[in-house]
Amino acid sequence: MKAGIVGLPNVGKSTLFNCLSNAKAQSANFPFCTIEPNIGVVNVPDTRLEKLEELVNPQQVIPATVEIVDIAGLVKGASKGEGLGNQFLGNIRETDAILHVLRCFDNDNVVHVDGSVDPIRDKETIDIELQLKDLESVEKKLDKVGRAAKTGNKDAQKEAAVLQALKSGLESGLSVRGIEVSENDRIDFVKPLQLITDKPVMYVCNVDEAAAVDGNAYVEKVKEAVKDENAEVIYLAVGTEADINELDSYEERQLFLEDLGLSEPGSAKLIRGAYKLLNLETYFTAGEKEVRAWTIKKGATAPQAAGVIHTDFEKGFIRAEVIAYQDYTSFGSEAKVKEAGKMRVEGKEYVVKDGDVMHFRFNV
Numbered sequence: 001m002k003a004g005i006v007g008l009p010n011v012g013k014s015t016l017f018n019c020l021s022n023a024k025a026q027s028a029n030f031p032f033c034t035i036e037p038n039i040g041v042v043n044v045p046d047t048r049l050e051k052l053e054e055l056v057n058p059q060q061v062i063p064a065t066v067e068i069v070d071i072a073g074l075v076k077g078a079s080k081g082e083g084l085g086n087q088f089l090g091n092i093r094e095t096d097a098i099l100h101v102l103r104c105f106d107n108d109n110v111v112h113v114d115g116s117v118d119p120i121r122d123k124e125t126i127d128i129e130l131q132l133k134d135l136e137s138v139e140k141k142l143d144k145v146g147r148a149a150k151t152g153n154k155d156a157q158k159e160a161a162v163l164q165a166l167k168s169g170l171e172s173g174l175s176v177r178g179i180e181v182s183e184n185d186r187i188d189f190v191k192p193l194q195l196i197t198d199k200p201v202m203y204v205c206n207v208d209e210a211a212a213v214d215g216n217a218y219v220e221k222v223k224e225a226v227k228d229e230n231a232e233v234i235y236l237a238v239g240t241e242a243d244i245n246e247l248d249s250y251e252e253r254q255l256f257l258e259d260l261g262l263s264e265p266g267s268a269k270l271i272r273g274a275y276k277l278l279n280l281e282t283y284f285t286a287g288e289k290e291v292r293a294w295t296i297k298k299g300a301t302a303p304q305a306a307g308v309i310h311t312d313f314e315k316g317f318i319r320a321e322v323i324a325y326q327d328y329t330s331f332g333s334e335a336k337v338k339e340a341g342k343m344r345v346e347g348k349e350y351v352v353k354d355g356d357v358m359h360f361r362f363n364v
Contacts, residue, residue: 001066001067001096001278001280001295002039002066002067002068002069002094002095002096002097003066003067003068003069003095003096003097003098003099003274003277003278004068004069004071004091004092004094004095004097004098004099005017005068005069005070005099005101005204006071006092006098006099006100006101006126007100007101007102007103007122007126008103008122008125008126010103010110011101011102011103011122011206012101012103012206012238012239013070013071013101014038014070015238015239015242016070016101016204016206016238016241016267016270017038017040017068017070018242018245019238019241019242019245019265019267020040020042020068020267020270020271021038021040021041021042021068038069038070039067039068039069039070040067040068040069040070041065041067041068042065042066042067042068042271043063043064043065043271044063044064044066044271044272044275044282044293045063045264045268045271045272046063046064046272046282046293048282048284048325048355049061049063049284049291049293051329052284052291052328052329052357053291055286055328055329055332055333056286056287056288056291056333057288058286058287058288058289058290058291059288059290060289060290060291061290061291061292062290062291062292062293063293064275064280064282064293064294064295065295066271066274066275066278066280066295068099068274069091069094069095071091071092071095089129089130089133089196092130092196093194093196095199096199096278097200097201097202097274097277097278098196098199098200098201098202099202099204099270099274099277100123100126100201100202100203100204101204101206101238102119102122102123102203102204102205102206102218102222103117103119103122103206104117104119104205104206104207104211104216104218104219104222104235105117105206105207105208105211105216105218105237106208107208117218119205119218119221119222120221120222120225123203123222123225123226127173127175127197128173130175130196130197131170131173131174131175131197133196134166134170134175134176134195134196134197134198135167135170135171137193137195138163138166138167138170138193138195139167141163141193142160142163142164142167145159145160145163146160158185158189159188159189162181162185162189162190163189165179165180165181166179166181166190166195170197175197175198175229176190176195176197176198177197177198177199177200177201177229177230178228178229178230200231200277200278200279201229201231201277202231202232202233202234202270202273202274202277203222203226203231203232203233203234204234204235204236204270205218205219205222205233205234205235205236206235206236206237206238207219207235207236207237208237208239208240209237209239209240209260211235211237212235212236212237212240212260212261212262212266213260213261213262215235216235219233219235232273232277234266234269234270234273235266236265236266236267236269236270237266240260241265241266241267243256244256244257244265253265275295279297279298280295280296280297280298281295281296281297281298281300281352281353281354282294282295282296282354282355283296283305283352283353283354283355283356283357283358284325284355284356284357284358285309285357285358285359286328286334294308294309295308296308296352298354299351300351300352301348301349301350301351301352302317302319302320302322302346302347302348302349302350302351302352302358303317303348304352305320305352306320306360306362309360312362312364313360313362315362315364316362316363316364317348317360317361317362318361318362318363319345319346319347319360319361320345320346320347320350320358320359320360320361321343321344321345321346321358321359321360321361322343322344322345322346322350322356322357322358323342323343323344323356323357323358324353324355324356324357325355325356325357326355327340327342328357334357
């Protein structure tokens with residue numbers, strides 16, 4: 001599962017990517033610094049994993065990860081091939097969620113591709129380009145389905161009606177995620193199109209150091225502009241985060257954060273947000289050899305969760321032994337949980353809960 005960082009050129013995407021992945025994607029003060037997408041595998045910060053490590057004292061600890069993609073900046077006309085438009089749009093189509101970076105700071109030394117700072121205008125520039133590209137895809141599909149609908153094909157007529165609703169919505173400036181379509185129709189007709197504006201989005205406001213704790217007027221404008229989008233808005237000082245990352249020791253980084261009034265890096269909040277945006281959850285395995293966080297889609301059953309470890313676990317699934325995270329930490333060990341009768345045995349229908357500590361029994 002991949003989350004793509006998008007935005008206009010020069011808003012801080014590559015600097016943010018470097019903060020998240022500790023990779024060194026090229027970042028500089030001119031547009032189109034990033035051409036090929038950079039991909040980083042990022043650990044998901046999770047205090048529960050730290051607590052389990054403290055209790056179990058394993059030989060190793062393996063966190064959950066999420067893939068972050070830094071995609072080239074977009075400009076007006078991208079849907080018609082301007083700038084790196086076609087390449088950009090192809091790259092973003094391959095991601096599962098969007099982290100939309102907006103410049104929300106003033107600095108005359110950092111050029112803006114449109115000459116002034118206006119995050120709402122910037123957001124609309126990218127929205128329009130993505131919507132135009134989706135409109136192109138919907139019109140192509142509608143043309144094909146429409147011919148079948150005219151012959152009296154009931155399924156085609158139903159699909160054509162949904163596509164027409166998408167077309168009308170996109171033409172009026174709505175993103176697909178905001179167009180009202182029944183859940184069944186969305187699954188049957190919308191999801192297969194892999195439309196860009198159907199992807200879940202988080203708006204990442206790049207602020208200056210002075211606004212790292214409380215945000216600023218630009219952030220408030222963004223929140224107001226997206227209040228009906230069912231999208232999350234977070235803010236962080238990307239340049240400051242980059243400075244913190246350059247410090248050698250954990251202690252130095254913590255002191256820097258404390259001086260700013262922050263309890264943790266903003267990037268940690270963003271990574272957790274991206275994980276949630278991708279509709280992902282975590283379960284744990286805990287033993288002397290390792291304590292590990294495993295990533296599953298929300299709503300996964302016990303056999304599906306077992307299959308994340310190995311396909312044989314899913315094929316030969318017998319049962320899962322499950323401990324709620326709160327019970328594990330309250331009693332302090334697996335043995336004490338068992339003594340208290342708090343370990344549950346669950347079968348194939350069990351839907352795994354975020355934070356479950358699990359063992360699987362299987363037979364191949």
